[in-house]
Amino acid sequence: MLKILIVDDEILERTALTKIINRSSEDVMVIGEAPNGRIAIEMATEHRPDIIFMDIKMPGIDGVQAVKAIKKINPSIRFIMVSAFNTFEYAKEVMQQGVKEYILKPSRKQDILAALERVCAEILEESKQREEQQSLRDNLDRAVSIAQKEWVSTVLVNQVQDITFDEWGQLLGVEITSGYIMLFSLRPKGMTELSADQKQNWYLWLKDTLNSVMMKQEMMVGPLTDSQVPVLFLCKKVTEKVHFKTNALAVIDSLNRLFEKKSYHAELRIGVGLPYNHAHELNKSYLEALMALQQMAKTPERKYLFAVKQGSAELSSSSEVLEIEKKLLEAVRQGDVNQVLFIFESFAEMLAEDKNIKGSSVKKAFDEMFILVSRMLHDLGISYERTPAIEESEDIMAIFEKGKAHLLAVVHQVQIWRNDHAKGMLHKAKEYIEIHYADSLTLEQVAEYVELSPFYFSKLFKDRFGMTFIDYLTEIRIKHAKAEMVDPGKSLKEICYSIGYKDPNYFSRVFKKHTGLSPTEFRKVTVG
Structure with missing residues (x-):
């Protein structure tokens, strides 16, 4: 309901206007009357009306002066000027204040209501436009957040192909020179496991807090998997890469200080990977952050750890491992048993060729690979929590056999999901779209309805039906x-x-x- 203030030095005029307006519509209401400009300014400040019927000629502060004063206090208030003085100078002076409506005394009822209707329509139209603009901003923010989360997910499994640092820089309006991954982990205190709600609350806190402490740095928050959240930090200058530890430490210190004020009954641990110049290399930074987290398990007093740069020979070997892991993950995602076995044998042979390799090293390599497999399954919406029970004391061949058995079980689960669950979910999505097509429907809403991540829902939908969701x-x-x-x-x-x-x-x-x-x-x- 729109609030209206009547300002006139004649009580009969005020009374008549009030009756006409209050009887005209349920959408407007006179909330007060003022006999002069001074009181009008006071009442406008206190009651914040939407529209003011303002008499021009009044003793003391006249209507034009009152309009100027009220506009300074609240520029959004609309005015309908009322006066017996039909002179151009008066009209010109209020028009300079943005006043468009001007009616003469004695005023006809239809003129009053016509002016009021025009102003009300203008207010409602502007309100509608503001709501639509806010909705667009909210949708854009949500779309950007989803896009960033999904892009970080592709970084983790080394599937970055279609976007570069330059392209992200264009979207963000800054020049991106490099990037690195911080991996945040929430560990329960004692034996009590963290509930899903506790993890989700922590995830929301982490996103909000990072946004507040990041200052001028750019970052993208990835998805919550188990109790870990990967965050991609983007360096805008070469100097930021050189001094990335200083910037990272500032973020870590702020987060730890704020985290201590919360009562999560858990411990925050942070692993930091090295910065890289190309988007397709960010998977290395993620694995480094992951290894840093694992190393901290040996030193419980540490709250964060930076990855140490490896030698060139180790990097070459690491690159081979990363490439094999990438191919293996894709084969698992496709449910291709033969390809999985072939790639796994290559992986096992590469590890076995190292004469100095120990069972503990093989176990570590497998652990890292199975974490990536677990994350991929989570993104697909496949519930499969079992992991191979590998002991460091076991010989290498026994570790290989357990790893192979685990992968075959995972592939079997993916095949079931692709043939039954995914097919059913996609048809469920189509039915949902056909029912809710008239709503403001988004890909994110439909993906959430069928319990798939937006990234994989979009991909599976196009694969299955030959067209995009939109x-x-x-x-x-x-x-x-x-x-x-x-x-x-x-x-x-x-x-x-x-x-x-x-x-x-x-x-x-x-x-x-x-x-x-x-x-x-x-x-x-x-x-x-």
Whole structure:
């Protein structure tokens, strides 16, 4: 309801205006009357009306002076000027204050209500535009957050192919020169396991806190898996890479200080990988952060640990391992048993060729690989918690056999999921879209409904149906629009809103793109 203040030095004028306005609509209400400009300013400050009917000629502070004073206090208030003085100078002076409405005394009821209706419509239209703009900003923020989370996920499994630091820099409006991964881990105190709610609350706290302490640094927060969250930090200058430890320590110190004030009954541990110049190398930084976390298990008093740069020979060997892991993860994701066995044998042979390798080293390599497999399964929405029970004391061949058996069990689970669960979930998604096509539907909402990550839902949907989510949603909407156009009693604007579009011009462009005809042309051809 819009609030209105009446300002006039004549009590009869105020009373008459109040009656006319209060009886005109339930959407407006007179919340006060003022006999002069001074009181009008006081009441406007206290009650913050939406509209003020302002008499121009009043003793003391006149209407024009009052408008100027109130505009300084609250520029959003609208004014309808009322005066018996029909002179250009008065009109010109209030117009300079942005006042558009001007009615004369004695005022006719229809003139008063017409002016009020125009101002109300303007206020409501601006309010609607603000809501739509805020909605667009919220949707954009959410889309960017999802995109960043999914991109960090692809970094972890070394699937970065389609975007570079330069392209992210263009999106963010800054020059990105390198990046590194921090891996945050929440460990329970004592034997009590952390609940899902505790982990989720910590995850939300971590995101909010990072945003508040990051200052001028850029970062992307990845997904929560088990009790770990990877965060990609982007360096905007070469000097930031050189001094990345200083910047990282500032973030770590702030987080630890703020974390101590919370009562999570858990411990925060942070592993930090090295910075790299190319996006496809970030998987190395993630693995380094992961190894740093594992090394901290031997020194419980440590709260964070930076990865140590390896020698060139070790890096070469590490690159081979990373490439094999990448291929192995993709084969597991596809449920390809033969390819998994072939790649695993290559992995085992490469490790076995090292004469100095020990069982503990093989176990460590397998542990890291199975963490990546577990994260991939989590992203796919596959529940498979069992991990191979490998002891450091076991000989290398026994470790290889246990690792192979575990991978085969995982592949079997993926095959079941791909053949049954994923197929069922995708058809469930299609049904959901067909029911809710008229809503403001997003890929994220549908993915959440079928309990798949947006990244994999999008990929699986296109693989299964040969079109993207948005193409399918558009196809459904256009089909319903065509059906509704048969009814000549429905306007095109009404049809536009009924199928989920908010902008008739955008609807018209989409319709023409899909049918070759504008909505008006299509209706003429089909209905006549």
